[in-house]
Amino acid sequence: MVGENFIKIYEKGFKESWDFPALTDYNTRETFTYRQVAEEIARLHILYQRCQIRRGDKIAIVGRNTPRWCIAFMSVITYGGIVVPILQDFNANDIHHIVNHSDSVLLFLGDLIWENVEVEKLGHLRAAISLSDFSCLDQRDGEKIAKDLTDIDRYFKAKYPKGFAPDDVKYADLDNDKVVLINYTSGTTGFSKGVMLTGNNLAGNVMFGIDSGLHFRGSKCLSFLPLAHAYGCAFDLLVPLAVGTHITLLGKIPSPKILLKALEEVKPNLIICVPLILEKIYRKQIMPMLNKRSLKWALNVPILDSQIYSQVRKKLVDAFGGRFEQVIVGGAPLNQEVEAFLYKIKFPFTVGYGMTECGPLISYTHYTQFVPTSSGRILQGYMQVRIDSDDPYNIPGEICVKGENVMKGYYKNQDATDAVLDADGWLHTGDMGTISEDDTIFIKGRYKTMILGPNGQNIYPEAIEAKLNNMPFILESLVVERDGKLVALVYPDYEAVDDYGIANEDLPVAMEEIRKNLNKEVAPFENITSIQLYPTEFEKTPKRSIKRYLYTR
Structure with a gap:
């Protein structure tokens, strides 16, 4: 049990931050x-x-x-x-x-x-x-x-x-063992489940945030993730209010243009975001700049490339307000190309891992210790991790976690609770992954979406989709199994298609070329046999996750 009482954290915190600004509406300035x-x-x-x-x-x-x-x-x-x-x-x-x-x-x-x-x-x-x-x-x-x-x-x-x-x-x-919050997950089938989080679950997240120095009295925070979701709630609301941070609430959809303007004005000390935001900024602002002929040439010159990357890093840091210590990415996997580029230019970012059922944090590492392709290290002193695999360091298995942050269960749904929480208190996350010796987590994909290859290989469609989404003219994709073969469903980037003057009737030819290039980057058992075009975006949950189940029938 966490030593600090969750509710008393705010009784003490409000008194100590009495005259400090707490909440500002970005739109009305109230x-x-x-x-x-x-x-x-x-x-x-x-x-x-x-x-x-x-x-x-x-x-x-x-x-x-x-x-x-x-x-x-x-x-x-x-x-x-x-x-x-x-x-x-x-x-x-x-x-x-x-x-x-x-x-x-x-x-x-x-x-x-x-x-x-x-x-x-x-x-x-x-x-x-x-x-x-x-x-x-x-x-x-x-x-x-x-x-x-x-x-x-x-x-x-x-x-x-x-x-x-x-x-x-x-x-x-x-007492900390009492339920204080029921958070309904967005769900992908039927109605969502109500996650019962206790004061102890939330205190675990808050105290870790305080001990890690994520926020502090007088610091600034721009809140643009939905506070009704566990990620934004914990680190854009609960931790900041516990220590006396000034929270500015964006209150509108954070398009890159709107968000960058707000970041420039607020100049937050910490930025909490989801991968989609970084990926959009990378595609719309960084890539066009790097693809200019003069810069492409300069990047091939060893002395010049480090100078260019340093300038790109500075522009990106300045665009995010210039005063933040780090950007913490969570809520979904970060595209590996984007991650590799940000790491290459030494942009101060890190990737964490969590789920609503843990209120949400499971693993996190400060950006100075971040290991590329990882999702941070299990929260020391708060959580434990176990990989259901004969060789958890090399062979992916289901990620199971236990500790202070793990929910009490699903409200009025004992069957669903029993399906994920075992008798020993281990939460079966449904994510597949490996760990390193210091309990750093490497996620490979979802257990439910894993496809069994023709010779028993485990195929993680998310990994193939990440590569496919980096290809030209692809906005989003889904890899599914059809008649024993892998098929990619693709919603094209029509804006890029138009910019390059590609006619609609020529799009299938371009996609076939993309398919061939993709298959060179994946294992033979991960090869895509065809690409099927979709005229509209895939239907999504309120969390902006694709409703995969609608397209895998």
């Missing part, structure tokens, strides 16, 4: 200090008390990242409730299902999402509250939550007649 955040939380606690919300009651939140999203989230866990964050990209039916399945009694939501929600389908819900201003959007007959919210300032002044002071920050006494 800013809350830690004192103001604590005051807003106190107001919501008064509301919960007046409408008799009990310890352990579930409260759901769905909407874009804003200061009030964060305040609502923190108000639930510091009260002793169980917060149910929902990705805003979920459709209305999924929101209905999650609110009902989680038994949520209150729902905080953005006004645009409210337009699509049918409150009559939310059986347990007592009220819906706006994330714009904490006003009541709807309440069940007989409830007085709307009136309580209208009068909340009066109740607040009556409770704190001398004003709200640091000594008034007193949060729930709740």
